[in-house]
Amino acid sequence: MNTQPEHDTPHEFQISFRRSVILKTLIAFSLVISFNLLSMLAGMYLSESIRGDAEAINKAGSLRMQSYRLALAISGNLDNNQGQQSHEAIQAYIHTFNQTIQSNSLGQAVKGNAELGNSYRQIVSRWQSLMRPLLEQSPPQKRAYSYEVPLFVKSLDNFVNELQQASERKLSYIRGLQISALFITILLALFVIINSHTRLVVPLLKIIAHAKLLGKGNLNPDTSIATSINDKNELGLLAKTLDMMTLELFELYASLEHKVDSKTLELKKSNDSLKLLFNTAKNLYKTTDDPVSVLADLLLPIQRTLSCKSVSLCLFTLTDTSTRQAHTILTTRKHERPHYCLYPDCTNCPVQLGQNKESLSAVNGLNTYALMAEGICFGYLQVETDNQHPLEERQVRLLITLADFFAVALNLNAMGQKQARIALMEERAVIARELHDSLAQALSYQKIQLALLKKQLTHGHSQEVLFATFNDLQAGLSAAYRQLRELLSTFRLKLDRPGLAASIEATIEEFSRHSSVQIHFDYKIKHCPLTPNEELHSLQIIREAVSNVIKHADASNCHISLQQDSDGIVHILIEDDGVGIDLSDTPSGHYGLSILQERSQSMSGQLDITAIQRGTRIHVRFTPQYIFSQIGRAVYETSNT
Numbered sequence: 001m002n003t004q005p006e007h008d009t010p011h012e013f014q015i016s017f018r019r020s021v022i023l024k025t026l027i028a029f030s031l032v033i034s035f036n037l038l039s040m041l042a043g044m045y046l047s048e049s050i051r052g053d054a055e056a057i058n059k060a061g062s063l064r065m066q067s068y069r070l071a072l073a074i075s076g077n078l079d080n081n082q083g084q085q086s087h088e089a090i091q092a093y094i095h096t097f098n099q100t101i102q103s104n105s106l107g108q109a110v111k112g113n114a115e116l117g118n119s120y121r122q123i124v125s126r127w128q129s130l131m132r133p134l135l136e137q138s139p140p141q142k143r144a145y146s147y148e149v150p151l152f153v154k155s156l157d158n159f160v161n162e163l164q165q166a167s168e169r170k171l172s173y174i175r176g177l178q179i180s181a182l183f184i185t186i187l188l189a190l191f192v193i194i195n196s197h198t199r200l201v202v203p204l205l206k207i208i209a210h211a212k213l214l215g216k217g218n219l220n221p222d223t224s225i226a227t228s229i230n231d232k233n234e235l236g237l238l239a240k241t242l243d244m245m246t247l248e249l250f251e252l253y254a255s256l257e258h259k260v261d262s263k264t265l266e267l268k269k270s271n272d273s274l275k276l277l278f279n280t281a282k283n284l285y286k287t288t289d290d291p292v293s294v295l296a297d298l299l300l301p302i303q304r305t306l307s308c309k310s311v312s313l314c315l316f317t318l319t320d321t322s323t324r325q326a327h328t329i330l331t332t333r334k335h336e337r338p339h340y341c342l343y344p345d346c347t348n349c350p351v352q353l354g355q356n357k358e359s360l361s362a363v364n365g366l367n368t369y370a371l372m373a374e375g376i377c378f379g380y381l382q383v384e385t386d387n388q389h390p391l392e393e394r395q396v397r398l399l400i401t402l403a404d405f406f407a408v409a410l411n412l413n414a415m416g417q418k419q420a421r422i423a424l425m426e427e428r429a430v431i432a433r434e435l436h437d438s439l440a441q442a443l444s445y446q447k448i449q450l451a452l453l454k455k456q457l458t459h460g461h462s463q464e465v466l467f468a469t470f471n472d473l474q475a476g477l478s479a480a481y482r483q484l485r486e487l488l489s490t491f492r493l494k495l496d497r498p499g500l501a502a503s504i505e506a507t508i509e510e511f512s513r514h515s516s517v518q519i520h521f522d523y524k525i526k527h528c529p530l531t532p533n534e535e536l537h538s539l540q541i542i543r544e545a546v547s548n549v550i551k552h553a554d555a556s557n558c559h560i561s562l563q564q565d566s567d568g569i570v571h572i573l574i575e576d577d578g579v580g581i582d583l584s585d586t587p588s589g590h591y592g593l594s595i596l597q598e599r600s601q602s603m604s605g606q607l608d609i610t611a612i613q614r615g616t617r618i619h620v621r622f623t624p625q626y627i628f629s630q631i632g633r634a635v636y637e638t639s640n641t
Contacts (some may be wrong), residue, residue, distance in 0.1 A: 003605025039181030053167035056109030315379040369403040373411035442480035
């Protein structure tokens, strides 16, 4: 969503030069600074103008004293008649008076003031034209000078008063200027403060408050800040920019929320699919019996995950692959089969007509997926959907994966049943072979002996001959009975403990309870993976050997050792410290050694029975099946290379 904002964009919005806050602030501060500078300059000028006023007043005041001193001087000169010396003193006084009245301070004091200048010129003129000539006459005119002195002093007093008043006026000007400058400065400051508060602080506070709202996530475009700040200045531009940013953020957040919701929904669907796949794999992995019941329990979760109308599973009978007759139909519909199902007429099934397709829609709204594993079709997974809501691509991939899971589970179950039948037949063959090689031969021999005994009785043989035949018959029956017991013990033997070592230890515990022979066990093939057949034959060989040690060796100790050499060959060693064995003289009716030989040969191994310094050693060595597998794989790779 990308709507056009109603207000101007920042590059289109022009700031009015006359309304610029910065410009107004600069002008206000410039006025304050300029006025203060002018008031300072005026004050400095006025202060400079009154610098010599005090001196001028002193000079003017000293003229009065000098006027009276001259009057006293000429009075003393006339009375005392001191001659030339008094005349020089009067001239000196006149010179001093003349310097004082002509001093620069007086000239500067009256400069620029017409009234003071007029008074000053009158005093100078009176001194030059009237007072000084009276003093310079010989003899000086005492009476006339004395008459003029009060008048001259009076004019001097007026002049001094005028000087003082002029100086006071300058001081009042300075005070007025300072007061005026202070008042105007305060007015300007108040104007700047009020204007700044109105034009700067208040809008700035509004902008800050709006920024805080934005910081809290309030991006409502209706709360515009530009409506309350409509000045065409920098703050107005900032307010409009904030409004534009708010609108863009609102649109961006709305778009992101939409995307997040969409992605969240997709993730939820993906999570549901993964959960369904995990539960399917777990349930199919845990089951050891017929997986049909587990598959039936998985149909409803598939329907909930896909939100479809129904999910069905059609399983074929594998005995006749030409007709593909269904033996089980599972569906999420309650107490009814799917409307497209024609069972038991499976040959005309619309799904069967498109069986070569991976995914087909022979019926409107029906999606079918073949359960194929190793080229065998075990059935079809059928999903019925609405025409308005077809399956998505991810749902199709999910159904294909589920169909593969179902097919693998059914294939593994079929293979397990096949292997169980093969194992059962092999087990029966082993039992038959064992019975044929041992008990059947013994019974056949007893049959011959019985026929011989009957013949001897018919021909009337002696009692000794009959008893000899009868003893042979009895010994044969006893041997046959022992063989039967050995076969029963062999066939009932189970590897009910995990691993060959645990089973051997259990066997050692069993024999130790009924014998005083100390049995020592050394197991060194922990990392050698033996097949169940190899483990069973190895256990039987050890049991038979230990049984012979206990029964016939008269031994105190028996050592059992299993180890693997560098070539991968497994060695089984059973040693005892008994009476030993004479292989050339084997009692009749004892088949223990032949049983050991047969079991060694069943593992493609080799049996060696030797007499050691004290006792007997039974050594069985064979190559494990996994070594043959590795050799075969290496040969295959070499041939391909």
